[in-house]
Amino acid sequence: MAAPNSTSLKFSILLIMLLVCNMHTTMAVTVTIINGVRIPPNPTTITVHCKSKDDDLGFHTLPYTGSYTFTFTPNIFYTTLFFCSFTWPGNPHRHYLDIYDDKHDNCNECVWHINLGGGCLNDHKCGPWKSIDLIDAQPATF
Template sequence: MHTTMATPNSTTLKFSILLIILLAFQTGAGEVVVTIFNTLVVPPHPSNITVHCKSQDDDLGFHTLQYTDYYEFSFKPNFIRTTLFFCSFTWPGNPHRHYLDIYDAQHDTCEKCTWNINLNGGCLNDHKCGPWKSIDLMDADPPTI
């Protein structure tokens, strides 16, 4: 009976090939640039907004934008397409926090994702407009379970 055992060289070669494939997937994903423009008008005047964006791994902090100002960030999506950034939006005189998924690798394909934020939600790249994903009262106590 003759058994074949992997030699260290063949094991190293298999590991190297696997590593190269994984790195190719990682570098294959291009950098995504997200730009968020404040185009919010609370009749009859333009309004400042405060933006707070997060992912599972990153909290990008709070940014206050004057009307027509923008906030921009970039990242490389992971190769298994689970990258998700969501943002909350608040503005003076409104007691609610408004949320949008600003980038979801499951369905977003843009590498330059430009959002225009308005009273009803946001528009991605001037054609895909949608309402707020959710709205919460800022001073409300969290629900008890």
């Protein structure tokens, strides 16, 4: 019986590694964003816009306590990142959160509670906003 050659051995190892990495991608992740923004004494409607490098999920308006949910399958390289912007009436900022980062988020059901100061993932990992000022659009003059 002939010994396996170096090329077929390398191919077999590569195939096994790809199969192991592919196990990661079979687990779908569901992200739910819940609006808890309240400017006393009134609850506030927020607009959410989520994106990844490859996907733009569009704009969604959430009433107070309303939610938006999306599902995706992370890539095999553990580099999936979804980020969302948040705006609401009377606030001159566009706020951002990394809503899912495969490098450090270890959840298949990721529930974000959004508040005035930022958001909390699964009620324990809270983070402040990354914010920028909104610029009032001025008509171009020529």
